[in-house]
Amino acid sequence: MFDRRRVLKTLAGLFFAFAGPGAYAAAWEPTRHGVTRYRLTPRGWPAGQTLRLVVISDLHIGSLHVPLSRVTEIVDAANALKPDMTLLLGDFVASRKRWASDPAMQAWAAELGRLQARDGVFAILGNHDWWHDPQTQARRAGPTLVGQALEEAGIPVLENRAVKIATAGGPIWLAGLGDQIAFLPRRRGMKHGIDDLAGTMAQITDDDAPVIMMAHEPDVFARMPDRVALTLSGHTHGGQVRLLGWAPIVPSRYGNRYAYGHVHEDGRDLIVSAGIGTSQLPIRFGIPPETLLVELG
16 A cells, blocks of 8 residues: 655655756645636536535645745635635644644634635534644544634534525535544554544435535545535645646545546535645645635536
């Protein structure tokens, strides 16, 4: 089985062996930022109902390319899109132990607290929000420091929870799944995630309102119920290195199947964001940072 860090190191070595691509992957592409737009009508979506979503994933704040000032820029750009809802898909912290120079959680949470959306701003947590919280790892349970910082900034964190929202376009169910790989090390016979898909779905009543599921890792899409109109995920960074639409390594048991973009499978829809920051190594090639604008209906 591939070791992601080892493969990324190998790729980084190849890039730096060739000054142009290496400089681009380390110094230029990770600092770029664009808006990727999707327009779709998922199966079962009510006729005439529209919803405009801004989706932000994998900020990894404190990493080389995401200082607090960049969070401010991302928030301003998201607000300029005038969404109905803004959804944050986890991995707010850098993929390493905290450094003294990292922005305080309360500082970046306050910046995210400036996000504006007519029908609300909501978040889920990612694996690094759990992995780099020693207390939660020791007790193998929450609450997490990241989750508390977001809640204090006025951003609800949906963890195995579904809420019905009366949006301007019509009612929807918004569900957030707990992280699927929350705990390290992975111990035989012990659940290493806190995700509870069945329990989350049980909170959704039998009505016609469509369901949007936030799930940090996209692997759960393989068993997502048909009741869910759209699943939104991050985590993969699109592979972080992408060559002609293919990533040499993806942190998913399904490889490139759920690596990036819009996946339509068995009548169901998944959108996977490339995210903002980087993980393990500070490089991107062929998959620049992005905010998503998803227009439904």
